[in-house]
Amino acid sequence: MALNILITGATGYIGGSVLSGLLSSDKPLFEKNHIFVAIRSEKHVKTLSELGVKVALIDLTNEKSVSEGVLKNETSALEPVQARNLIAALGQRRNATKKDVFFIHTSGTSAWSSAFGSPYGLVKDTDPLFEKEKAVTGSEPFPTDIAVIEEAEKAGVTSYIIPPPIIYGRGDGEWNKLSAMIPAAINAAISRKVVEKFPTNARxxxxHISDLTAYYLRLIEKILEGADLPSGKQGYYFPIAHRFSWWDVLDRIAKALEARGLVKDGELREWPNYDVAAEALAIPAAVLPKLYVTEYISTPQYSLSCVELLTYGCSNEVIGEKKNLLGWVPQWDEDRFLTQIDDEIKDVLELGLEKIGLLAAVSQSLGKK
Structure with a gap:
C-alpha cells in the first residue's frame, strides 16, 4: 500500500513548489490520490482541489484538529508548521495502524552562523549535530530542531531535518512564488534608486528553488522506497548547491537595474546606517545583522586552510555530504546564478514583493529577542 504524504505550507514558497514538484513528477511512487494538503483557510480549497489532491482543513495550532485530520487521512507529514501537534498525531496513527510514519521538518542553515551564536565554524550534515545543538542555548531555530527530534523519538516517528540556505528563483506553487532575501534587496534598491551593500562582504x-524541490523529492522517494537513511539525531540533511558572494550578487543587481533605468547608476554604495537599511528592507534593525551581515571566522577553536577559507569564506559554513545518499545533483551553480540575476529582478517587477515565509517568520521571531 502506498504511503500517504501530507504537505503543510502548500500556499507558501517552499511548500507550494514541493507540491508542484510531486504533482508534475513521473515517479510512480508519487500517486496523486495519496497526496494530502493541510490548510487552515477555505479560500484555497477550490484551487488545491482542482489540482487533484485531497485537501484537509486543519488548524495546526489546535491539537484536536491535527489529531483528527492526521488519523482520518492516514497521513505522513512534510514541512510542518506546528511540529508538536503533528508529531503527536503521527504517533497516534502509528500506534493505531502499526505502520511506520515519517516527519520532514524544514529548519534553516543560518542557525549555524556565528551571528546566531554558533561557536562551531564549519559543520557537515554527517557531524553529531543534535549534540552540538543541545550544547548551544538561546539560538533559533535550534530549540525547534531539538524539539522535533526528541518529540518524534518519543512518539515512534521517524524524523528528518532539512535546513535550506538562502533560496532564490521563481517558485512553482499556486501562490507565493518569490523567495525572501534577494527580492527584498532588489525592492529596496528600486525604492531608493541605488543598490547598497554592508561594509563587510560575506560568502x-x-x-535554487528547483534544486531544493528536487532535494525534497529525492528524500521522499527514498523514504517511500524503504531506504535505510540516517534519521532522528542523525537525520540532518543540508541541501547546499553552491556558495556566492553578497557583493557579487549586488553588483550584478546594480548593473541589471541600471540597464532597466531603475537606479541612478550601476555603482554599489554602502548603507548610511543599519536603521536606513532595516527600513528599506522591511526588517527590524536588531535582526538585520543576523540575516544579511556575517563575520569571517575568527574563533580560536576553529581554523581553515587558505584553500578552504577561499572556498567557504564566511562563518555560517555548512557542508551537505548526504546529497550523495539521495543521489541529488543540483543544476544551478554560482556562475549560472550570477549570469541569470536579471530573472530575479523580472520576478520582483512582475509579482511585487511578497512578504512571505522565511524572512517574515525569522524577522518576527528574532525581533522578539
Missing amino acids: TMGT
Missing part, C-alpha cells in the same frame, strides 16, 4: 550559501 554564503545558496540553492
Whole structure:
C-alpha cells in the first residue's frame, strides 16, 4: 500500500513548489490520490482541489484538529508548521495502524552562523549535530530542531531535518512564488534608486528553488522506497548547491537595474546606517545583522586552510555530504546564478514583493529577542 504524504505550507514558497514538484513528477511512487494538503483557510480549497489532491482543513495550532485530520487521512507529514501537534498525531496513527510514519521538518542553515551564536565554524550534515545543538542555548531555530527530534523519538516517528540556505528563483506553487532575501534587496534598491551593500562582504550559501524541490523529492522517494537513511539525531540533511558572494550578487543587481533605468547608476554604495537599511528592507534593525551581515571566522577553536577559507569564506559554513545518499545533483551553480540575476529582478517587477515565509517568520521571531 502506498504511503500517504501530507504537505503543510502548500500556499507558501517552499511548500507550494514541493507540491508542484510531486504533482508534475513521473515517479510512480508519487500517486496523486495519496497526496494530502493541510490548510487552515477555505479560500484555497477550490484551487488545491482542482489540482487533484485531497485537501484537509486543519488548524495546526489546535491539537484536536491535527489529531483528527492526521488519523482520518492516514497521513505522513512534510514541512510542518506546528511540529508538536503533528508529531503527536503521527504517533497516534502509528500506534493505531502499526505502520511506520515519517516527519520532514524544514529548519534553516543560518542557525549555524556565528551571528546566531554558533561557536562551531564549519559543520557537515554527517557531524553529531543534535549534540552540538543541545550544547548551544538561546539560538533559533535550534530549540525547534531539538524539539522535533526528541518529540518524534518519543512518539515512534521517524524524523528528518532539512535546513535550506538562502533560496532564490521563481517558485512553482499556486501562490507565493518569490523567495525572501534577494527580492527584498532588489525592492529596496528600486525604492531608493541605488543598490547598497554592508561594509563587510560575506560568502554564503545558496540553492535554487528547483534544486531544493528536487532535494525534497529525492528524500521522499527514498523514504517511500524503504531506504535505510540516517534519521532522528542523525537525520540532518543540508541541501547546499553552491556558495556566492553578497557583493557579487549586488553588483550584478546594480548593473541589471541600471540597464532597466531603475537606479541612478550601476555603482554599489554602502548603507548610511543599519536603521536606513532595516527600513528599506522591511526588517527590524536588531535582526538585520543576523540575516544579511556575517563575520569571517575568527574563533580560536576553529581554523581553515587558505584553500578552504577561499572556498567557504564566511562563518555560517555548512557542508551537505548526504546529497550523495539521495543521489541529488543540483543544476544551478554560482556562475549560472550570477549570469541569470536579471530573472530575479523580472520576478520582483512582475509579482511585487511578497512578504512571505522565511524572512517574515525569522524577522518576527528574532525581533522578539
